[in-house]
Amino acid sequence: MKKSVSFLFAFCTLLMTAAQFTPNYDEHKVPDFQLPDPLTTFRGEKITSSKKWIEKRRPELLKFFGNQVYGQVPDKLDSISFALIEQHGVALNGGAIRKQVEVTLSNNKKHLRFHMLIYLPKDIPKAPLFLGYNFHGNHTITADPKVIITKAWNINNDELGITENIATESSRGKLANRWALEKIIKSGFGLATIFYGEIDPDKNDFTDGIHSLFYTNDQARPDSDQWGSIAAWAFGLSRAMDYLVEDPQIGKVLVFGHSRLGKAALWAGATDDRFAAVISNNSGCGGAALSKRKYGETIGRINDFFPHWFCDNFKAFNENEEALPVDQHELLALIAPRPLYVASAVEDKWSDPTGEFLGAYYATPVYNLFGKEGITSKNSPEINKPIQHTVSYHLREGGHDVTAYDWEQYVRWAKKFLN
Ligand code: GTR
Numbered sequence: 001m002k003k004s005v006s007f008l009f010a011f012c013t014l015l016m017t018a019a020q021f022t023p024n025y026d027e028h029k030v031p032d033f034q035l036p037d038p039l040t041t042f043r044g045e046k047i048t049s050s051k052k053w054i055e056k057r058r059p060e061l062l063k064f065f066g067n068q069v070y071g072q073v074p075d076k077l078d079s080i081s082f083a084l085i086e087q088h089g090v091a092l093n094g095g096a097i098r099k100q101v102e103v104t105l106s107n108n109k110k111h112l113r114f115h116m117l118i119y120l121p122k123d124i125p126k127a128p129l130f131l132g133y134n135f136h137g138n139h140t141i142t143a144d145p146k147v148i149i150t151k152a153w154n155i156n157n158d159e160l161g162i163t164e165n166i167a168t169e170s171s172r173g174k175l176a177n178r179w180a181l182e183k184i185i186k187s188g189f190g191l192a193t194i195f196y197g198e199i200d201p202d203k204n205d206f207t208d209g210i211h212s213l214f215y216t217n218d219q220a221r222p223d224s225d226q227w228g229s230i231a232a233w234a235f236g237l238s239r240a241m242d243y244l245v246e247d248p249q250i251g252k253v254l255v256f257g258h259s260r261l262g263k264a265a266l267w268a269g270a271t272d273d274r275f276a277a278v279i280s281n282n283s284g285c286g287g288a289a290l291s292k293r294k295y296g297e298t299i300g301r302i303n304d305f306f307p308h309w310f311c312d313n314f315k316a317f318n319e320n321e322e323a324l325p326v327d328q329h330e331l332l333a334l335i336a337p338r339p340l341y342v343a344s345a346v347e348d349k350w351s352d353p354t355g356e357f358l359g360a361y362y363a364t365p366v367y368n369l370f371g372k373e374g375i376t377s378k379n380s381p382e383i384n385k386p387i388q389h390t391v392s393y394h395l396r397e398g399g400h401d402v403t404a405y406d407w408e409q410y411v412r413w414a415k416k417f418l419n
Helices: 003-020 050-070 181-186 210-215 231-245 259-270 299-303 312-317 329-331 353-369 405-419
Strands: 079-091 094-105 110-121 127-134 188-195 251-258 279-281 340-345 391-396
Touching: 050 127, 050 231, 050 312, 050 329, 050 353, 079 231, 079 312, 094 210, 094 231, 110 127, 110 181, 110 231, 110 353, 127 231, 127 259, 127 329, 181 188, 181 312, 181 405, 188 231, 210 231, 210 405, 231 251, 251 259, 259 279, 259 329, 279 329, 279 405, 340 353, 340 405, 353 391, 391 405
Parallel strands: 127 188, 127 251, 251 279, 279 340, 340 391
Antiparallel strands: 079 094, 094 110, 110 188
Protein backbone atom coordinates (compact mmCIF):
# COMPACT_ATOMS: atom_id res chain seq x y z
CA MET A 1 0.00 0.00 0.00
CA LYS A 2 1.28 3.46 -0.82
CA LYS A 3 2.10 5.62 2.19
CA SER A 4 -0.65 8.18 1.55
CA VAL A 5 -3.28 5.45 1.08
CA SER A 6 -2.28 3.66 4.26
CA PHE A 7 -2.37 6.98 6.12
CA LEU A 8 -5.88 7.63 4.78
CA PHE A 9 -6.91 4.13 5.84
CA ALA A 10 -5.54 4.65 9.37
CA PHE A 11 -7.26 8.03 9.58
CA CYS A 12 -10.65 6.59 8.47
CA THR A 13 -10.33 3.74 10.96
CA LEU A 14 -9.70 6.30 13.68
CA LEU A 15 -12.76 8.31 12.64
CA MET A 16 -14.91 5.18 12.57
CA THR A 17 -13.75 4.16 16.04
CA ALA A 18 -14.41 7.68 17.26
CA ALA A 19 -17.89 7.65 15.73
CA GLN A 20 -18.71 4.30 17.31
CA PHE A 21 -17.78 5.35 20.81
CA THR A 22 -20.59 6.87 22.83
CA PRO A 23 -19.49 7.71 26.35
CA ASN A 24 -21.79 6.73 29.16
CA TYR A 25 -22.86 9.69 31.28
CA ASP A 26 -25.73 7.92 33.02
CA GLU A 27 -24.96 6.85 36.60
CA HIS A 28 -27.64 4.14 36.31
CA LYS A 29 -25.72 2.54 33.47
CA VAL A 30 -22.50 2.22 35.46
CA PRO A 31 -21.98 -1.55 35.62
CA ASP A 32 -21.92 -3.54 38.85
CA PHE A 33 -18.25 -4.10 39.26
CA GLN A 34 -15.97 -5.87 41.66
CA LEU A 35 -13.27 -3.51 42.91
CA PRO A 36 -10.02 -5.19 43.94
CA ASP A 37 -9.17 -4.72 47.61
CA PRO A 38 -5.89 -2.81 48.02
CA LEU A 39 -5.40 -4.64 51.31
CA THR A 40 -5.54 -8.18 49.86
CA THR A 41 -2.57 -9.46 47.85
CA PHE A 42 -3.04 -11.07 44.40
CA ARG A 43 -2.66 -14.42 46.19
CA GLY A 44 -5.38 -13.59 48.71
CA GLU A 45 -3.32 -12.62 51.73
CA LYS A 46 -4.80 -9.91 53.99
CA ILE A 47 -2.63 -6.90 54.66
CA THR A 48 -3.08 -5.69 58.22
CA SER A 49 -0.12 -3.42 58.88
CA SER A 50 1.81 -0.65 57.15
CA LYS A 51 4.89 -2.90 57.32
CA LYS A 52 3.15 -5.65 55.36
CA TRP A 53 1.81 -3.09 52.89
CA ILE A 54 5.34 -1.79 52.25
CA GLU A 55 6.96 -5.23 52.06
CA LYS A 56 4.32 -7.25 50.19
CA ARG A 57 1.41 -5.45 48.65
CA ARG A 58 2.93 -2.19 47.50
CA PRO A 59 5.72 -3.84 45.45
CA GLU A 60 3.34 -6.20 43.63
CA LEU A 61 0.95 -3.38 42.77
CA LEU A 62 3.79 -1.14 41.61
CA LYS A 63 5.07 -3.97 39.44
CA PHE A 64 1.65 -4.58 37.91
CA PHE A 65 1.08 -0.92 37.05
CA GLY A 66 4.63 -0.81 35.69
CA ASN A 67 4.37 -3.92 33.49
CA GLN A 68 0.74 -3.73 32.40
CA VAL A 69 -0.43 -0.11 32.55
CA TYR A 70 2.20 2.63 32.19
CA GLY A 71 5.21 0.55 31.17
CA GLN A 72 8.64 0.19 32.75
CA VAL A 73 11.59 2.49 32.23
CA PRO A 74 14.13 0.16 30.53
CA ASP A 75 17.29 1.24 32.32
CA LYS A 76 19.16 3.91 34.23
CA LEU A 77 20.71 6.88 32.42
CA ASP A 78 24.46 6.97 31.85
CA SER A 79 24.52 10.53 33.17
CA ILE A 80 22.56 13.66 33.97
CA SER A 81 23.88 17.20 34.24
CA PHE A 82 22.47 20.59 35.12
CA ALA A 83 23.34 24.05 33.89
CA LEU A 84 21.91 27.25 35.34
CA ILE A 85 21.47 29.15 32.10
CA GLU A 86 19.70 32.23 33.45
CA GLN A 87 18.84 33.72 36.81
CA HIS A 88 17.49 36.95 38.24
CA GLY A 89 17.16 37.96 41.87
CA VAL A 90 14.29 40.41 41.49
CA ALA A 91 11.76 38.84 39.11
CA LEU A 92 7.98 39.35 39.11
CA ASN A 93 8.20 42.98 40.26
CA GLY A 94 10.77 42.15 42.86
CA GLY A 95 8.91 39.43 44.76
CA ALA A 96 10.67 36.40 43.37
CA ILE A 97 13.90 34.81 42.27
CA ARG A 98 13.84 33.33 38.75
CA LYS A 99 16.08 30.52 37.58
CA GLN A 100 16.16 28.66 34.28
CA VAL A 101 17.95 25.35 34.40
CA GLU A 102 18.91 23.20 31.44
CA VAL A 103 18.96 19.50 32.24
CA THR A 104 20.90 17.16 29.95
CA LEU A 105 20.09 13.45 29.99
CA SER A 106 22.63 11.16 28.32
CA ASN A 107 22.47 7.51 27.40
CA ASN A 108 24.07 5.33 24.74
CA LYS A 109 25.89 8.46 23.49
CA LYS A 110 22.57 10.20 22.80
CA HIS A 111 21.36 13.31 24.61
CA LEU A 112 18.08 14.98 25.43
CA ARG A 113 17.79 18.46 26.94
CA PHE A 114 14.89 20.00 28.80
CA HIS A 115 14.43 23.34 30.49
CA MET A 116 13.01 24.00 33.90
CA LEU A 117 11.67 27.44 34.84
CA ILE A 118 11.78 28.07 38.59
CA TYR A 119 10.36 30.93 40.64
CA LEU A 120 11.12 31.09 44.34
CA PRO A 121 9.80 33.49 46.95
CA LYS A 122 12.53 35.88 48.09
CA ASP A 123 13.86 35.61 51.61
CA ILE A 124 12.42 32.15 52.34
CA PRO A 125 15.19 29.64 52.89
CA LYS A 126 14.33 26.22 51.49
CA ALA A 127 10.92 27.15 50.12
CA PRO A 128 8.54 24.26 49.44
CA LEU A 129 7.76 24.11 45.75
CA PHE A 130 5.08 22.94 43.31
CA LEU A 131 6.52 21.12 40.30
CA GLY A 132 4.28 20.61 37.28
CA TYR A 133 4.45 20.29 33.52
CA ASN A 134 2.88 22.84 31.20
CA PHE A 135 1.20 22.04 27.87
CA HIS A 136 2.77 24.57 25.48
CA GLY A 137 6.02 25.93 26.88
CA ASN A 138 7.39 27.66 29.98
CA HIS A 139 6.86 31.08 28.39
CA THR A 140 3.08 30.49 28.27
CA ILE A 141 2.66 30.41 32.07
CA THR A 142 3.75 34.04 32.64
CA ALA A 143 4.13 37.27 30.69
CA ASP A 144 7.69 37.59 32.08
CA PRO A 145 9.65 38.53 28.91
CA LYS A 146 12.81 36.74 30.04
CA VAL A 147 11.36 33.24 29.98
CA ILE A 148 13.01 31.23 27.20
CA ILE A 149 10.71 29.97 24.42
CA THR A 150 10.93 26.23 23.82
CA LYS A 151 12.16 24.94 20.47
CA ALA A 152 10.57 21.52 20.92
CA TRP A 153 7.69 20.14 18.85
CA ASN A 154 4.39 21.64 20.06
CA ILE A 155 0.76 20.70 19.42
CA ASN A 156 -0.78 23.37 17.17
CA ASN A 157 -3.22 25.68 18.89
CA ASP A 158 -4.91 28.56 17.04
CA GLU A 159 -5.74 30.54 20.19
CA LEU A 160 -2.08 30.51 21.16
CA GLY A 161 -0.91 31.22 17.63
CA ILE A 162 1.02 27.93 17.46
CA THR A 163 0.61 26.89 13.82
CA GLU A 164 3.79 25.16 12.60
CA ASN A 165 4.23 22.93 15.66
CA ILE A 166 6.57 25.50 17.10
CA ALA A 167 5.87 28.11 19.79
CA THR A 168 6.57 31.76 19.13
CA GLU A 169 6.37 35.04 21.05
CA SER A 170 2.61 35.18 20.35
CA SER A 171 1.90 32.56 23.04
CA ARG A 172 3.84 34.27 25.83
CA GLY A 173 1.74 34.51 28.99
CA LYS A 174 -1.36 33.14 27.22
CA LEU A 175 -1.89 30.34 29.76
CA ALA A 176 -1.01 32.38 32.84
CA ASN A 177 -4.57 31.98 34.11
CA ARG A 178 -3.81 28.30 34.82
CA TRP A 179 -0.91 29.14 37.14
CA ALA A 180 -1.65 31.28 40.18
CA LEU A 181 1.99 32.32 40.20
CA GLU A 182 1.68 35.50 42.30
CA LYS A 183 -0.51 33.73 44.85
CA ILE A 184 1.88 30.78 45.07
CA ILE A 185 4.88 33.04 45.63
CA LYS A 186 3.05 35.29 48.11
CA SER A 187 2.05 32.18 50.09
CA GLY A 188 5.70 31.23 50.53
CA PHE A 189 5.89 28.50 47.87
CA GLY A 190 8.01 28.18 44.78
CA LEU A 191 6.90 26.97 41.36
CA ALA A 192 8.88 24.94 38.86
CA THR A 193 7.58 24.03 35.42
CA ILE A 194 8.74 22.21 32.30
CA PHE A 195 7.23 21.90 28.83
CA TYR A 196 6.22 18.23 28.64
CA GLY A 197 7.01 18.05 24.92
CA GLU A 198 10.71 18.48 25.72
CA ILE A 199 10.68 15.03 27.37
CA ASP A 200 8.51 13.30 24.79
CA PRO A 201 6.50 15.05 22.06
CA ASP A 202 2.85 14.10 22.52
CA LYS A 203 2.31 12.07 19.33
CA ASN A 204 2.30 8.43 18.42
CA ASP A 205 5.93 8.42 17.40
CA PHE A 206 8.65 6.75 19.42
CA THR A 207 11.56 7.91 17.31
CA ASP A 208 11.75 11.24 19.09
CA GLY A 209 11.84 12.13 22.78
CA ILE A 210 13.41 10.24 25.66
CA HIS A 211 12.51 6.70 24.52
CA SER A 212 15.09 6.63 21.74
CA LEU A 213 17.96 7.13 24.21
CA PHE A 214 17.27 3.67 25.59
CA TYR A 215 16.83 1.58 22.45
CA THR A 216 19.03 -1.45 22.16
CA ASN A 217 20.19 -2.84 18.77
CA ASP A 218 17.67 -1.93 16.07
CA GLN A 219 14.75 -1.30 18.43
CA ALA A 220 12.38 1.35 17.05
CA ARG A 221 9.69 1.46 19.72
CA PRO A 222 9.29 0.32 23.33
CA ASP A 223 8.56 -3.37 24.03
CA SER A 224 5.02 -4.21 25.15
CA ASP A 225 5.88 -3.84 28.85
CA GLN A 226 8.04 -0.77 28.36
CA TRP A 227 7.11 2.84 28.93
CA GLY A 228 4.60 4.84 26.99
CA SER A 229 4.55 8.63 27.03
CA ILE A 230 2.91 8.99 30.46
CA ALA A 231 5.69 6.96 32.08
CA ALA A 232 8.23 8.98 30.09
CA TRP A 233 6.74 12.23 31.41
CA ALA A 234 6.80 10.79 34.94
CA PHE A 235 10.46 9.89 34.41
CA GLY A 236 11.12 13.50 33.37
CA LEU A 237 9.56 14.75 36.62
CA SER A 238 11.94 12.51 38.54
CA ARG A 239 14.91 13.88 36.60
CA ALA A 240 13.72 17.40 37.45
CA MET A 241 13.64 16.19 41.06
CA ASP A 242 17.29 15.12 40.73
CA TYR A 243 18.07 18.81 40.31
CA LEU A 244 15.59 20.14 42.89
CA VAL A 245 16.93 17.99 45.74
CA GLU A 246 20.40 19.46 45.11
CA ASP A 247 19.34 23.11 45.09
CA PRO A 248 19.88 24.49 48.63
CA GLN A 249 17.20 27.14 48.10
CA ILE A 250 14.47 24.53 47.60
CA GLY A 251 12.63 22.51 50.24
CA LYS A 252 9.95 19.86 49.84
CA VAL A 253 8.47 19.28 46.40
CA LEU A 254 4.80 18.71 45.63
CA VAL A 255 4.24 17.24 42.19
CA PHE A 256 1.22 18.61 40.37
CA GLY A 257 -0.45 17.90 37.04
CA HIS A 258 -3.60 18.65 35.07
CA SER A 259 -5.37 16.10 32.91
CA ARG A 260 -2.87 13.90 30.95
CA LEU A 261 -0.18 15.60 32.99
CA GLY A 262 -2.12 14.71 36.15
CA LYS A 263 -1.84 11.06 35.11
CA ALA A 264 1.92 11.61 34.76
CA ALA A 265 2.12 13.35 38.16
CA LEU A 266 0.35 10.42 39.84
CA TRP A 267 2.66 7.87 38.26
CA ALA A 268 5.67 10.01 39.23
CA GLY A 269 4.39 10.17 42.81
CA ALA A 270 3.89 6.40 42.86
CA THR A 271 7.34 5.57 41.49
CA ASP A 272 9.41 8.22 43.26
CA ASP A 273 8.90 8.79 46.96
CA ARG A 274 11.08 11.91 46.97
CA PHE A 275 7.89 13.74 45.96
CA ALA A 276 6.51 14.88 49.31
CA ALA A 277 2.93 15.24 48.05
CA VAL A 278 0.94 14.68 44.85
CA ILE A 279 -1.86 16.71 43.26
CA SER A 280 -4.08 15.31 40.51
CA ASN A 281 -6.16 17.98 38.79
CA ASN A 282 -8.91 16.50 36.58
CA SER A 283 -6.70 13.51 35.69
CA GLY A 284 -9.59 11.22 34.67
CA CYS A 285 -9.14 7.89 32.90
CA GLY A 286 -5.74 6.34 33.61
CA GLY A 287 -5.38 8.93 36.39
CA ALA A 288 -7.50 9.10 39.53
CA ALA A 289 -10.80 7.81 38.03
CA LEU A 290 -11.87 4.19 38.51
CA SER A 291 -11.69 2.43 35.14
CA LYS A 292 -14.25 -0.23 36.01
CA ARG A 293 -17.03 2.37 36.16
CA LYS A 294 -16.70 2.89 32.39
CA TYR A 295 -18.12 6.39 32.78
CA GLY A 296 -16.91 9.03 30.31
CA GLU A 297 -13.56 8.10 28.80
CA THR A 298 -12.78 4.38 28.89
CA ILE A 299 -9.62 2.31 28.51
CA GLY A 300 -10.53 1.30 24.95
CA ARG A 301 -11.18 4.84 23.89
CA ILE A 302 -8.04 6.31 25.50
CA ASN A 303 -5.85 3.61 23.95
CA ASP A 304 -7.45 4.19 20.52
CA PHE A 305 -6.95 7.92 20.60
CA PHE A 306 -3.63 8.01 22.38
CA PRO A 307 -1.96 4.70 21.49
CA HIS A 308 1.36 6.03 22.78
CA TRP A 309 0.32 7.03 26.32
CA PHE A 310 0.31 3.64 28.05
CA CYS A 311 2.35 0.50 27.41
CA ASP A 312 1.07 -1.88 24.73
CA ASN A 313 0.13 -4.50 27.37
CA PHE A 314 -2.59 -2.15 28.63
CA LYS A 315 -4.48 -2.57 25.34
CA ALA A 316 -5.50 -6.06 26.53
CA PHE A 317 -8.00 -4.27 28.77
CA ASN A 318 -9.74 -2.33 25.96
CA GLU A 319 -13.48 -2.98 26.48
CA ASN A 320 -12.31 -5.53 29.02
CA GLU A 321 -12.12 -3.60 32.29
CA GLU A 322 -13.53 -6.61 34.17
CA ALA A 323 -10.29 -8.48 33.55
CA LEU A 324 -8.15 -5.81 35.21
CA PRO A 325 -6.87 -7.14 38.55
CA VAL A 326 -6.23 -3.57 39.73
CA ASP A 327 -7.99 -0.23 39.51
CA GLN A 328 -6.87 3.36 39.87
CA HIS A 329 -7.59 3.62 43.63
CA GLU A 330 -4.58 1.31 43.98
CA LEU A 331 -2.42 3.70 41.97
CA LEU A 332 -3.46 6.42 44.44
CA ALA A 333 -2.72 4.10 47.38
CA LEU A 334 0.87 3.72 46.15
CA ILE A 335 1.39 7.35 47.19
CA ALA A 336 0.50 6.62 50.87
CA PRO A 337 1.32 7.88 53.42
CA ARG A 338 2.31 11.06 51.56
CA PRO A 339 -0.39 13.73 51.15
CA LEU A 340 -2.55 13.29 48.06
CA TYR A 341 -5.07 15.74 46.57
CA VAL A 342 -7.57 14.64 43.94
CA ALA A 343 -9.57 17.44 42.31
CA SER A 344 -12.50 17.27 39.89
CA ALA A 345 -14.72 19.75 38.07
CA VAL A 346 -18.45 19.18 37.91
CA GLU A 347 -18.83 19.77 34.16
CA ASP A 348 -15.81 17.64 33.33
CA LYS A 349 -17.86 14.48 32.90
CA TRP A 350 -15.36 12.99 30.45
CA SER A 351 -12.95 12.63 33.41
CA ASP A 352 -15.69 11.07 35.60
CA PRO A 353 -15.68 13.27 38.74
CA THR A 354 -17.46 10.58 40.78
CA GLY A 355 -14.92 7.98 39.64
CA GLU A 356 -12.10 10.32 40.71
CA PHE A 357 -13.76 10.86 44.09
CA LEU A 358 -14.22 7.11 44.59
CA GLY A 359 -10.60 6.54 43.63
CA ALA A 360 -9.60 8.71 46.61
CA TYR A 361 -12.23 7.08 48.84
CA TYR A 362 -11.09 3.53 48.10
CA ALA A 363 -7.41 4.47 48.52
CA THR A 364 -8.14 5.68 52.04
CA PRO A 365 -7.85 2.30 53.89
CA VAL A 366 -4.17 2.20 52.93
CA TYR A 367 -3.65 5.69 54.39
CA ASN A 368 -5.49 4.55 57.53
CA LEU A 369 -2.88 1.80 58.00
CA PHE A 370 -0.37 4.60 58.48
CA GLY A 371 -2.68 6.46 60.88
CA LYS A 372 -3.51 9.08 58.24
CA GLU A 373 -6.95 10.45 57.56
CA GLY A 374 -8.53 10.30 54.12
CA ILE A 375 -12.03 10.34 52.65
CA THR A 376 -14.50 8.77 55.05
CA SER A 377 -17.85 9.15 53.30
CA LYS A 378 -18.72 7.37 50.09
CA ASN A 379 -20.81 10.36 49.01
CA SER A 380 -19.03 12.96 46.97
CA PRO A 381 -19.03 16.40 48.70
CA GLU A 382 -21.05 19.34 47.46
CA ILE A 383 -19.65 21.59 44.80
CA ASN A 384 -16.88 23.90 46.10
CA LYS A 385 -16.86 22.22 49.53
CA PRO A 386 -13.38 20.65 49.74
CA ILE A 387 -12.59 17.79 52.09
CA GLN A 388 -9.04 18.33 53.28
CA HIS A 389 -7.13 15.62 55.12
CA THR A 390 -3.95 13.76 54.16
CA VAL A 391 -6.11 12.49 51.28
CA SER A 392 -8.11 15.45 49.97
CA TYR A 393 -10.75 16.00 47.37
CA HIS A 394 -12.75 18.81 45.87
CA LEU A 395 -15.40 19.09 43.22
CA ARG A 396 -15.16 22.55 41.71
CA GLU A 397 -17.83 24.29 39.68
CA GLY A 398 -17.05 24.63 35.96
CA GLY A 399 -15.19 22.52 33.44
CA HIS A 400 -11.92 20.80 32.60
CA ASP A 401 -9.31 23.38 33.64
CA VAL A 402 -7.00 24.59 36.39
CA THR A 403 -8.40 27.68 38.06
CA ALA A 404 -7.53 30.15 40.81
CA TYR A 405 -9.99 28.24 43.00
CA ASP A 406 -8.01 25.02 42.54
CA TRP A 407 -4.73 26.71 43.46
CA GLU A 408 -6.28 28.36 46.52
CA GLN A 409 -7.21 24.92 47.83
CA TYR A 410 -3.82 23.38 47.02
CA VAL A 411 -1.93 26.15 48.80
CA ARG A 412 -4.19 26.04 51.87
CA TRP A 413 -3.87 22.24 52.06
CA ALA A 414 -0.11 22.22 51.46
CA LYS A 415 0.41 24.68 54.32
CA LYS A 416 -1.39 22.28 56.64
CA PHE A 417 -0.35 18.83 55.48
CA LEU A 418 3.14 19.19 54.02
CA ASN A 419 5.11 18.28 57.10
C1 GTR B 1 -8.33 14.29 26.51
C2 GTR B 1 -8.08 12.90 27.02
C3 GTR B 1 -8.08 12.92 28.52
C4 GTR B 1 -7.26 14.06 29.09
C5 GTR B 1 -7.28 15.31 28.25
C6 GTR B 1 -6.18 16.33 28.51
O1 GTR B 1 -8.46 14.36 25.15
O2 GTR B 1 -9.08 12.08 26.51
O3 GTR B 1 -7.68 11.67 29.02
O4 GTR B 1 -5.96 13.65 29.30
O5 GTR B 1 -7.23 15.04 26.91
O6 GTR B 1 -5.05 15.97 28.77
O7 GTR B 1 -6.48 17.51 28.37
